[in-house]
Amino acid sequence: MSTPPLLRIEDLRTYFYSRVKHAFVRSVDGVDLEVVRGETLGIVGESGSGKSVTMLSAVGLVTAGPGVITGKVTFHDEAPQDLLQGLDSNVKIERRDGRIMHITKDNQAWQKQANLNLRGVRGGKISMIFQNPRAALNPFETVGHQIAESVRLHTGMKSAAQAKERALYWLDQVRIDSPRLRYDNHPYGLSGGMSQRAMIAMALAAEPRMLIADEPTTGLDATIQARIVDLLDDLKTRLGMTMVLISHDIGVISRLSNRIAVMYGGRVMETGPTAEVLDEHANGHPYTRALLASTPRRENVTATGRLPAIEGEVLDTINVPCGCRFRARCQRVNDTVRTRCETREPELFEIAQGRRIRCWLYSPQ
Template structure:
């Protein structure tokens, strides 16, 4: 087993407004081994992006982290000062944010934005040296004519090129951990494949770990070594990728997988998960998925099921697990 680079233990991030206490991240535990990829999946509103912002300590006000630990190589990031955390961001953990067109500053050239990130961690480097390193970073992410692109602005680049610039910026200081939040959203399938191939090549080249946040189960199947399924601010299921796809154990995971067409199966209709993710200020009592779950029974409404190990390395927060996945899919249909 590879040593863990990152461990998240009991992490809680909350907001308070007129609706009450909003538990955006509610007691999450996960780990990322060195050189491996953790996929995080779930519907919109399940807490995926807020989890990544919590790890980076970029939770927007009035949100705050109230409990837990975020251990990077044994060092608790939640106990660092603001100045110490600023050195961790970019240098040890980097993040590719959603929507590169809005994440990149439209009034600055892409080269200036990359060198600005590098200057924070290499303040003694000359402007010329930083420019050379930035151009090398653009080359590394397969951007053609990087010397010319260095002086161009985000609006002059295609969506795929902007995403490559975001990756170049994130990897400029060679971080140990890369958090990629929906890195292929709004890209056509050929560009998606190029971006995923690029991330895989860079991981092999640098040995970095990756947290890959996405809605796309196909991307997870292709990239991830382990998968954490989030629902309503909690981990519903966590397992090695192969085990999760071959033998899902939480009804929510079954629903997600059942809604995706497969070439190796004939099915009259795809599954649909009824209802919607509850708002974080109005989570139901008991299992948070039970109002939408076709397998719910009385005890599901009485208490939150713990995330427990039901097979080696395979955890599920469901009182009915383990189940035979194929039979459960048939029952749900």
């Protein structure tokens, strides 16, 4: 039997309440994902597809209400550990005709339990880097201090001198110029690229089993983006790191990930090896095909000199239609599948080993 995946997410649902619209926003609506040891999983999708919220939910960083309501997140380092253990007892869901009408959640008890579940895991075994690194670093403390804190919290090195040595080591590892000088810098003295390097050093200083990179290159200059991608690529091979990379940038995803999950409207639409998912000539989900066709590349530019865009708007996850979520924007719907598309949501059909697509076109029947 093969080794269990490092992280398994099953039927994760994260809803937010919109006071303006008096309705639930179903940001994550039944997501299943697996992250295998040593791989880099790229999660791709348009803004609002729920890719960031999925990973933030898995490590208990969603604070707005009601937040995570159901699901199972198993982190299997040495022994399986349910990160959402005992949380559902604090959530009461009222359903009518299979639809969720009302959610009551004891947020205080929920947070307490989540923090208990995640002690030693969050920041230690699973660490994160974010987009907008300059805001993600504490502006009131030196960069070195923040990295050393990570060392002291999660490794055996408790003394200040040891932690500082280790922090300097990591600053060197992320190839920051003159680490000793940067150690005493406050974040405002650093550029965006340097801040992201410092963030990466801070995340790695905990010596995690898994790194979650949430849009790590978004908001950086194009040249800096490329360097951060190079750095992540290098660190990943050198440290044999397991990584989850969240990005809307297919270029970044294709550089770094072995496997891809494409998300749309709070659900995974397609998973598979990077090469196959991104191959325009292979079988694939209509959404992924449309995404690929709209990435700025020479071949994609049409005769009129324009890039094809995906028609329609990103799914409003308040009024999720019945049937397929992508139906309204789909270009490949045909008469054989149309009724099914309109009435029933497809499951993730396995079309090859490790390759699943949520589309009626790939239904075995």
